[in-house]
Amino acid sequence: MKNRDNFIPWIYHPDYDIPLPTNHRFTAKKHADLLSLLMKSEISNNSRVFQPEPANKDQIQIVHTKSYINKIEFGNLSKSEENILGLPWSKELLKRAYLDVNGTLTAAKLALKHAIACHLAGGTHHAHANFGSGFCVFNDIAFTAKNLIHECICKKVLVIDCDVHQGDGTASICSDEPAIYTCSMHAKNNFPLEKINGDYDIPLDDEISNKEYMNKIIYMLDICNKEISPDLVIYDAGVDVHQNDKLGRLKINSETIMKRDLAILDYFKQKSIPICTVIGGGYSEDRNELAKRHSIIFNAAHRVYCAS
């Protein structure tokens, strides 16, 4: 599938960043940092930034229970629910949750038009139908896949989740939808302790080499190709597999993450299957370094869709 317009849609909203206590593991300014790094790069000449609207409640109810949505809406989470979520409730968090899910859906719709689109957020794959978990309020991946099917925009959607943590929320929410195929490649000893089987799970040992990691990526693409012919791929390009990630446990270097992203994008470009990407997890106290890691998928997309 050719990117006829020679630009890649980037989806971003200034309200993606939320106020957090200092030393919180989630880097509060990571989305703005990423945009600012990308805008300084030459690849921004081949991009156009789109700002999503907040999702509406009806769309969210396709994925989350009414009672959970109300708890988020009115800030009624119990202390233990807030602990499992890992983020303190705030009006800003509420706003962000509504924007983020629709940011990924917007990216998906733009990808269907332009072959590729990259969200500067997303990957909130630990959110379940009735509770938030691991910094994820609503599940943007399940939200996008299910709404695309519900609106009859896609017949089949493939989710490829390469965040270091298993996409448990996505697997659980999408388990009743045969039109969505969920694939997660993750560190087996990492969060969440209790994994929820998706359609295809690839648990990784902490000691996996960069070479073996890439071999598993290539093998995974072939399995997915045999199992489903999707109208769209949603790709979680999490960079918490990085060797210096605070929460990752794996020893994957930046070069291999670039190879991974190029291999995945190129694979679906060759098959003329549109792909939208989300940034997924990435944790570091060094804000520049983290923005650099998250920028890899944007550079890979530029190389695959604009430079060739």
Ligand SMILES: [Zn+2]
């Ligand atoms: Zn993660």
